[in-house]
Amino acid sequence: MTPPQTREVPVTVRVFTQRFSSTPRGARLARRLALHQLDRWGHAYGTPLSDTVAQIVAELAANAVTHGRVPGRDFELTLSYTPERRLVVDVSDTRTERRPGLVAPLPLSDSGRGLLLVDALATRWDILDRLPIGKTVRAELDL
Template sequence: MRPPSTHQEPVTVRVFTQRLSSTPRGARLARHLALHQLHRWGIEHGSGTSDTAGLLVAELAANAVTHGRVPGRDFELTLAYTPGLLLRVDVADSRTERRPPGPGGIAGPRPLDESGRGLLVVQALASRWAVLDRVPVGKTVRAELDLSRPTPPVPGRSRSDGW
């Protein structure tokens, strides 16, 4: 006797990976490449998902080149997109000893501090995020957006911002 068959819809996961120089220019390029790739996948420039993903990539890439930089080593950006379900942003660097705290361990900066808010932005925008070990060396900071829920527009952005 055969078990009843269940119909499952096929799931296509699209993946984009790029290594970039651990410089401010590399961090800017990561954001631009991410937004371009999302547009190619059908996530329109200026949409809530595009704006949120752009901010996540910008924050994580800036952290990778500022705190995770190892001279002579690049950082890596990976986007994984499951249409209608999930967008995952991974930014990996080669530094293991400068590991950010996990999602529950972020202490906010003092009011007059000029830095220290990047992971608070990630925590506020992402559906969930984590810090993972990278093989063979380093760490990956992962942020995920649940696409089954609508992404609100990023405050202060409008469609006339040059997109």
Template sequence: MTAPFAPQPTVTVRVFTQRLSATPRGARLARHLALNQLHDWGIPYDTPTAENIEVIVAELAANAVTHGRVPGRDFELRLSLVTGSVRVEVADTRGEPFAAVRPSGPLEDGGRGLLLVDALADRWEVLDREPPPGKTVRAEVDVPGWPALVGRVGSDG
């Protein structure tokens, strides 16, 4: 995992939360919703920040659908614009312990998702889901030019 989360409290400026079906379609929708929300917050689609968050959301949503799926239960996407960064949280309802990050072989189709999250996020961790059962994977991506972004977001209502 990358650098630990800072112990000081953060100030949340904006939050977006959506429950999605634990299906491939739900995972794709999570990525599209995240990009649109970032754009609404003043983080353009073609910036490195948006692109990194897009990949993180895609990987975490795919993991929630593939490994965290419980029949009849949704997964949740939560984006928070916090002091200096965007926080991505994807929660599923599978109560099994979290599988460690492991390198995949060159011929394997999968197994690289959390390695990508580790490479693209400035910080990430796995938490017990609140309320239980399940887990939440939280990742943060720092936003360059944060003070200017806060001024734009704060003025849009």
């Protein structure tokens, strides 16, 4: 007796990875290239997904440049896209000792709201250890 066969639908995961200089210019370029890559994957500029990813990448890249910067080291952006299922945004830096967290900013503060935005926009987010050194902030969007 043979077990019934189930047909599994093949899944293609598309991945984009790029390193950027840990500067404000590098953070802006990361955001622009993320949107360009989404457009190549069929999600045009100005769509809800594109706008959400732009905000998430902008916040995480700015955090990597501002709080995760180590002189002479770059930060890295990785987009993993599974069509019709999920988009994962990873921003990695080489600073291990400074781990971000959700902290309510002071009411009149000009900063401290980036991860609150990521928390509101992403389906899930987490902070992962990066080997051999550093950390990765991951934001996932279910499609």
